[in-house]
Amino acid sequence: MNNTRKDLSNWIIHFVHRRNPKNDPLEFSYDWENDFEYIPYPDSFTFDGEPLFLTEKYEEDDYGLEPDAHSFSVLKKILHDGIIKTGWSFRKGSPTIYGPKSAACFTEMPFYALIEYSKNRNDFDSIEPYGLAFIKEELFEAGARPVIYGLSGKHIESKEGDSNYGIGLRTLSSDCGIGINEMYRYVYTSIKRQKKIDWTHEREWRWADLDGKFDFPGMPFIAKTDEISFSTVIVFVKTNEEVQDILDHILNLHHSQTTNFDRLYDLKLLENILIVSMEALSTLSIDIEEVKFDDLPVNKIPKMKNIAVSxxxxxxxxxxxxxxxxxxxxxxxxxxxxxxxxxxxxxxxxxxxxxxxxxxxxxxxxxxxxxxxxxxxxxxxxxxxxxxxxxxxxxxxxxxxxxxxxxxxxxxxxxxxx
Structure with a gap:
């Protein structure tokens, strides 16, 4: 990798944003005419179109995250769960992930660009400086891939009678030339002078459980598995006070060794998680306008410490x-x-x-x-x-x-x- 280029980094970021009930299927997946009965969306589908329900609602309710929870609370739940949950990226009630597999989203955006981007997004779904950063090679080995922006031909969605129809919540026509197993990577793009739809600046990556390896709906990182492992993860937050909160949270997870529902934690990774705050960055001798995760002084970044007992x-x-x-x-x-x-x-x-x-x-x-x-x-x-x-x-x-x-x-x- 060319380390002289400021637009390149060896780290891939998963943004964490506050919950928006308008885009949360748990909040609008109800049969209003049948005593508010909860009807969940499938977490994923098989390649034959069979729905897979992996989210246990009682586990979600047990943690007690509010429907409009702040980004920091969402971040703590992700750490607690040990997985980055996949989803369909609902916008205005419609999924934006195509194909049978829901996905977790990441960005290759450099850290300094992340900071600037978070300042300029002012709507309810604004991206705040909270998230997780993974080493690119390790994320690639885990199965994440860059998205596909647009098609060579026309964007045509499948209709009844098409071989792709019903294999997922939303699928492309079989005439589009993109395989059903790669469809989760597709991002609708139309870079025209009029009605432009262009998300290429996000330099997005996605991960999906293509082989159905896991019985939970997400990419494991703290959750211990034989299939995926990470050597370290960077957690980034706003304030130094939040750094201490995360340190206490991680230590509690380490003490617990599992979730309340017996999902084992990778204790070694918990010990190697680094926590960075925007507040602390201002005290370091680095240019925050051009800083990359690669530039951060690892020896000065807090992480969990084992406590000796006399x-x-x-x-x-x-x-x-x-x-x-x-x-x-x-x-x-x-x-x-x-x-x-x-x-x-x-x-x-x-x-x-x-x-x-x-x-x-x-x-x-x-x-x-x-x-x-x-x-x-x-x-x-x-x-x-x-x-x-x-x-x-x-x-x-x-x-x-x-x-x-x-x-x-x-x-x-x-x-x-x-």
């Missing part, structure tokens, strides 16, 4: 947990004698939300705390043997107060119905 901390934590269990048992026993087994059945545990802490690392290492990739660390104390969630909660509240004071870290009561 013998003294291990001893302190073990003793504190034993005393917290005694307090929880004693208080709950007292309340049981006072009120009986009242109220609903459920659980009362202790939680903390601090990832980057020697105390939390000790709790994880000792297998006392457990995390499920949602930011919290749950401690299951041996409590008083009663079903009442109210009785258990009394003990959990007092135990949390004790741990907060003893370990100099915030702990809380956490209840859940059975």
């Amino acid at each position: 013998k003294e901390t291990y001893k302190l934590v073990k003793e504190a947990i034993l005393e917290a269990e005694r307090i929880s048992f004693s208080v709950s026993e007292e309340k049981y004698k006072q009120y009986g087994d009242i109220g609903a059945c459920g659980f009362a545990n202790i939680v903390t939300y601090e990832s980057n802490s020697e105390i939390t690392q000790a709790l994880i290492n000792l297998e006392i705390a457990h995390s499920f990739a949602k930011g919290e660390y749950i401690i299951y104390l041996k409590g008083y043997p009663v079903q009442s969630i109210d009785v258990k909660e009394y003990g959990a509240i007092e135990a949390a107060k004790y741990l907060t004071e003893k370990l100099n870290q915030s702990f809380y009561s956490h209840t859940r119905l059975d």
Whole structure:
């Protein structure tokens, strides 16, 4: 690669933008005449036109992302899921991805151009400086390819009777000369003096699961697979405060080792993710107007650090947990004698939300705390043997107060119905 050219880079970017309910099929895929029944769009199709439904709505709902969530929240969910979800790129209710395979989109746009482009997009779908950058060679090996801008002949979409009809949400006619397996790469382009449709400046790449290797709808990167792996990824955000938030988020994923639905994480990649903020770039001795990812000083870019735990901390934590269990048992026993087994059945545990802490690392290492990739660390104390969630909660509240004071870290009561 010619590193003297500022318009070339060894990195390919996946932009992250805020959610727009108008373009989200989860928001407009309802049968309004049948009690708002949810009718999902297929995540993909086979090459024979059979629909594939891979998105589990309960998993999407479990994370709790708002329909109009900010770009930063979307970025954190992508990291949590470990995949870049493929889609049909709906615009005004119509898909813009052709063929049977939904796609994830990337751009070869240089970093400095990304910054400038994000400033100039002012509509609801504006591209903000949030996203992920992948090494070009590794992304190519994973199966991503540059898009095809336009056709040599006319743009003709398939109609009933055409061999391509129904193989996807939207397909080109078989007379167009582009194979069904490459159709996901096609971008409608018409560079004319009138009615110009030109997206070539985006230098887009796309990825699709052409071989049906995965049982989830997206390109894995943090999600561990035998088929695809990346040595490093750059996460870019706006502020230094967001950098710390992402560092804590990644550490929590590392502690969890899987999603809440047992999708394994690539722990080595989590340790090698770099986080860059626009705010921090202004303090570096680089020209932000021409900077490329290739120019960034890697040794100065934050990434997850493993936390060492001293013998003294291990001893302190073990003793504190034993005393917290005694307090929880004693208080709950007292309340049981006072009120009986009242109220609903459920659980009362202790939680903390601090990832980057020697105390939390000790709790994880000792297998006392457990995390499920949602930011919290749950401690299951041996409590008083009663079903009442109210009785258990009394003990959990007092135990949390004790741990907060003893370990100099915030702990809380956490209840859940059975």
